[in-house]
Amino acid sequence: xxEAFLPYGRQxxxxxxxxxxxxxxxxxxxxxxxxxGRFEAAxxxxxxxxxxxxxxxGTAALHLAMLALGVQPGEVVIAPSTTFLATANCARYVGxxxxxxxxxxxxxxxxxxxxxxxxxxxxxxxxRAVLPxxxxxxxxxxxxxxxxxxxxxxxxxEDAAHAxxxxxxxxxGAETVGDGRHSAMTTFSFHPVKTIATGEGGMVTTNDxxxxxxxxxxxxxxxVRPEHGPAWWYEMPEIGFNYRLPDxxxxxxxxxxxxxxxxxxxxxxxxxxxxxxxxxxxxxxxAAASPPWSRPVPHLMTVLIDFEAAGRDRSQVIEAxxxxxxxxxxxxxxxxxxxxxxxxxxxxxxxxxEAWYARCLSLPLYPAMTEADVARAxxxxxxxxxx
Ligand SMILES: *Cc1c(COP(=O)(O)O)cnc(C)c1O
Numbered sequence: 001x002x003e004a005f006l007p008y009g010r011q012x013x014x015x016x017x018x019x020x021x022x023x024x025x026x027x028x029x030x031x032x033x034x035x036x037g038r039f040e041a042a043x044x045x046x047x048x049x050x051x052x053x054x055x056x057x058g059t060a061a062l063h064l065a066m067l068a069l070g071v072q073p074g075e076v077v078i079a080p081s082t083t084f085l086a087t088a089n090c091a092r093y094v095g096x097x098x099x100x101x102x103x104x105x106x107x108x109x110x111x112x113x114x115x116x117x118x119x120x121x122x123x124x125x126x127x128r129a130v131l132p133x134x135x136x137x138x139x140x141x142x143x144x145x146x147x148x149x150x151x152x153x154x155x156x157x158e159d160a161a162h163a164x165x166x167x168x169x170x171x172x173g174a175e176t177v178g179d180g181r182h183s184a185m186t187t188f189s190f191h192p193v194k195t196i197a198t199g200e201g202g203m204v205t206t207n208d209x210x211x212x213x214x215x216x217x218x219x220x221x222x223x224v225r226p227e228h229g230p231a232w233w234y235e236m237p238e239i240g241f242n243y244r245l246p247d248x249x250x251x252x253x254x255x256x257x258x259x260x261x262x263x264x265x266x267x268x269x270x271x272x273x274x275x276x277x278x279x280x281x282x283x284x285x286x287a288a289a290s291p292p293w294s295r296p297v298p299h300l301m302t303v304l305i306d307f308e309a310a311g312r313d314r315s316q317v318i319e320a321x322x323x324x325x326x327x328x329x330x331x332x333x334x335x336x337x338x339x340x341x342x343x344x345x346x347x348x349x350x351x352x353x354e355a356w357y358a359r360c361l362s363l364p365l366y367p368a369m370t371e372a373d374v375a376r377a378x379x380x381x382x383x384x385x386x387x
Contacts, residue, residue, distance in 0.1 A: 006364035006373055007327040009193035009300070012263060017255045024251035031246035039250035040203070042257055047164075047178030049186070049205035051212035054250060055219050058161045058189025060243040061202035062090035065157045065185045066129070067240070068204075068214040071096045075128045078118050078154075080110045081334040081353040083133040087159045088335050096128065100336040100348055105355035106289035108135040108302065108331075112144040114352060119152055121348070127154045134163035134177055136288060136331070137195075137267075137296035142182040143170050156182060161189035164196060165264045165297035174295075180207040185215075190249075193366075195263055195297055196256035198249040219243045264297040266367035271298040273371045274363065277378035278303065281387055284310050288360075300331055301365035303381075304356070310385045314361065320384035321363075326377040329362045 024035060036054055044052035055061050071077065073095030079088045081100040088098045101118035104111045110132045119127070130149040132140040142158070149156045158177065160166075166177045178186040185208075188194075190201030204215050217224055222240030225233065245253075278285055288302045307314055314330070321328050334353040335341060364377050 003325055003373075003376065005325050005327065006369065006377055007366075008329040008362050008364050010366045010368075011192040011197035012259070012367045013197070014259075017252055020251045020255035021248060024248045027247065029247050031244060031248075033247040035247040035250040035254070036245065039245075039253045039257070042254055043203055044205060046257060046260065047186075047205055048176045049178055049180050050207040051205065051209065053204045053206075053212060053215040053219060054245040054253070055202045055204065055243045056245055057200045058187060058191060058194075058202040059086040059090065060219075060241070061187035061189070061204045062086055062131075062157075062159065063093045063241070064215050064218050064243060065187055065204055066090050066094045066096070067218040068185070068211050069129060069155055069157075071128045075126045076122050077129045077131060078115065078122070078127065079131045079335070080114075080133055080135075081336040081350050082108050082135065082332055082356055083159065083335060084161070084332060085335055085338065087131055087133055088341065091129075091131075097125070098341065098345070100334075100341070100350060102350040102352040103135075103356060104289075105352040106304075107138060107291060108288055108356050108360070109133075109138060109140045109291070110145065112141060112148060115145055115148050119148065122152075127152050129155050129157050131157050131159055133159040133161075134166060135300075136302050137162050137166050137299035138288075138290050139163065139166055139168040139177060139294040139296065141291065141293070142168065146182040155184045158183045158186040160186045161191075161194060162299035163297070164188055164194070165260050167295040168293050169295065170293050178205045180205060184208060185211060190253060190256070195267070195299060196253065196260060198245070198253045198256065201245050201249050201253060263367045267298045267365065270365055270367075270369055270371070270374055271301060273374040274301050274365075274378060277375055278381075281378070281382055281385065284385060284387065285381065298365060300362040302331055302360050302362045304359040305361055305385070306359065312385060317361065317381075317384045321377075321380050324376075324380035324383065326364055326380045328364075330357075331360060331362050333357060
């Protein structure tokens with residue numbers, strides 16, 4: 001076969017995205033200019049939040065959220081083990097300790113049960129934040145997690161790096177991830193594999209004006225301009241970072257955001273095509289479960305494979321897929337097992353994260369794919385498993 005290789009994910013950059021960047025390069029401000037505010041306003045409007053603060057990447061967004069909350073050394077943050085490293089690392093950036101929550105091995109999501117179990121491991125330490133992840137684009141049970149966090153005296157911060165455009169219905173009508181109905185802040189990433197891309201880029205949304213102000217301050221060195229001083233005066237009451245997103249990338253973000261509905265529709269159509277194409281590979285291959293309240297914009301096409309029953313290990317399947325032109329990726333190696341965290345905390349028993357890790361594999365999914373590409377990837381998986 002001579003068809004192009006299908007990576008597990010990739011950006012969709014079109015001529016008008018390129019034109020938007022070129023225009024931004026000709027403007028007066030390459031950074032800290034008016035396009036930043038325009039991107040933030042459009043993003044806030046799109047997800048239904050009062051405030052959006054653009055920043056350098058999704059990791060910076062998480063770090064800024066911890067700084068804005070004032071999380072202190074020795075305090076505790078709960079994060080799921082099945083996520084990208086950054087969800088947990090942001091707690092360590094501010095000196096806090098991580099308690100890893102388990103996940104439901106069918107969906108990969110933190111649940112009220114797994115959060116409840118993690119809460120018991122916090123002990124008498126001060127819990128400040130709970131950081132659920134909308135893995136693959138599927139929404140966690142926000143009202144239930146928010147209630148548990150509130151009862152424990154902690155704040156909910158959503159890691160929505162996978163979930164731009166996802167909506168939910170918990171029985172009170174449609175809600176959008178990032179609208180802040182259940183959480184203090186929500187973070188997003190615009191890494192090329194995510195739903196919209198700026199190369200590097202991130203956003204934090206919130207409905208709390210004080211948090212928005214603190215996010216902006218920490219994004220730019222911790223600098224403030226008190227009203228009492230002369231025009232040139234600035235002060236740094238707390239130390240911050242340079243986590244700004246330049247106007248060049250905000251212009252790309254604006255252009256990409258305008259296409260979100262089309263990208264979302266494409267992802268939904270391709271995920272549905274996978275559903276049909278993979279039906280013949282059951283029960284060896286099963287799509288990750290989607291909770292009933294979730295209306296995802298699918299970010300990852302993660303399937304759960306019974307490698308033992310197939311008589312092949314994951315590396316062999318990944319290699320066989322690659323040989324047939326299909327990329328794949330493991331989302332994720334449990335973060336609590338990473339050497340840094342294992343050295344610091346030991347390795348907790350998280351059977352859900354282990355079961356998910358033993359079976360998960362993400363297949364190619366991005367809007368530029370066709371239904372024929374889906375058939376090719378699904379067919380390659382069948383062959384790779386000897387079906
Ligand atoms: C991509 C990702 C991040 C980090 O985003 P970057 O923009 O790459 O820094 C954080 N959390 C999750 C779940 C992610 O997938």
